[in-house]
Amino acid sequence: MVRLESHLGLIEVSQDYFDEVIGSAVKGCFGVAGMGGRRRGMGLQRGRFQGVRIYREGKGLSVDVRILVNYGRNIAAIVRCIHSRVAYAVETATGLEVRKVNVFVDGILHKEA
Numbered sequence: 098m099v100r101l102e103s104h105l106g107l108i109e110v111s112q113d114y115f116d117e118v119i120g121s122a123v124k125g126c127f128g129v130a131g132m133g134g135r136r137r138g139m140g141l142q143r144g145r146f147q148g149v150r151i152y153r154e155g156k157g158l159s160v161d162v163r164i165l166v167n168y169g170r171n172i173a174a175i176v177r178c179i180h181s182r183v184a185y186a187v188e189t190a191t192g193l194e195v196r197k198v199n200v201f202v203d204g205i206l207h208k209e210a
Contacts (some may be wrong), residue, residue: 099151099158101193110191115151115160122186123162126178128170130206133163148203157194158187164200168207176200 099115101108123129133147148163160183166175184195 099153099193112149112151114190115187116149118186118190119149119151119160119162119183122182123164123179125182126175128167128172128175129179130165130167132165133203154196157196158191159197159199160184160187160195161199161201163203165204165206166202168205172202176202 098112099110101110120132123132132149150161152159152161162179162183164175164179166172179200180198183198187193187195
């Protein structure tokens with residue numbers, strides 16, 4: 098949960114909201130096989146996206162995203178896509194500056210023939 102103080106009072110943005118905004122942005126990037134890494138499972142679990150962490154950094158936010166990629170895809174291109182989509186989605190949805198988007202590639206999924 099992120100807490101903000103404004104002229105209107107205290108505003109709290111839940112982790113579930115960030116999970117949904119960021120998860121939707123990441124799913125739109127070609128080559129992403131899943132979220133959450135090997136240990137936490139992939140994609141949705143009990144209605145929540147896995148592998149997303151938000152924390153305050155000064156007056157902005159930092160985002161950690163854990164993903165799995167499809168074999169044979171350009172990982173650098175996938176990370177660039179995630180970085181720009183996540184920053185744009187969070188800034189548009191919340192009005193808060195995103196200072197960092199850290200993308201952790203936890204594995205590569207091979208497609209079975």
